[in-house]
Amino acid sequence: MAKREVVLTVEKLKKAYGPVTIVEGLDLKVHAGEAVALTGRNGAGKSTVLRCIVGADKPDDGSVKVLGTKMNETNPEIRRSVATVIDDLDFFPDLSVVEHLDLLARAHGIHEPDALVDEVLEEVQLVPQASQLPNTLSSGQRRRLALATAFVRPRRLLVMDEPEQRLDVEGIEWLGNRLREELADGLAIVLASHEPALLKAINAREVRLGEPRG
């Protein structure tokens, strides 16, 4: 895989809520093997930009392209390329931890899904909770499950909103190491984070968002 391939291109992104302009004229390029961190104060627009990038929110202006193709959540090629960890509330209530991961791995046509799911469960330390339903997990365990969903599926771009939330110190250290490996394999990462240790671990390029105007 070419290391310097441009995976994500954001051009002149604008998003406003009513009279308040959250972001305007934002340009961003993220290459394979590179991590970009959106930083800025609470309310600066980090989550808004991430939602526009993954197609969960519609920009008022500008464009988002993944591997040269205009972002579109319903395009199967894009869905195969983009893994997101935006929140950890988005689970099927009646599927267990292992069933979630299994479903995702199979739906994305992963070769030997059972082996990968076992490996990732072990890594996120959810083996004892494998048969529990999401609403019975602790908040940190739910975050680990959300992170696990990104690692059992194909991905070229990983988009994460404060992935460190509710992780313990060891968990943040694990995440930094894991993401470093992903970068070495050519993954492109865009994240919002308030955790300097994580940003340092993955050598993230910082893009600081200013205050919303209006």
Ligand SMILES: Nc1ncnc2c1ncn2[C@@H]1O[C@H](COP(=O)(O)OP(=O)(O)OP(=O)(O)O)[C@@H](O)[C@H]1O
């Ligand atoms: N659907 C919405 N309608 C109106 N305003 C919104 C909406 N979503 C977000 N906002 C506003 O947009 C601004 C940016 O919010 P956003 O969640 O993107 O900030 P953030 O940088 O991620 O903040 P934090 O660090 O607190 O997570 C905030 O002022 C927020 O209140």
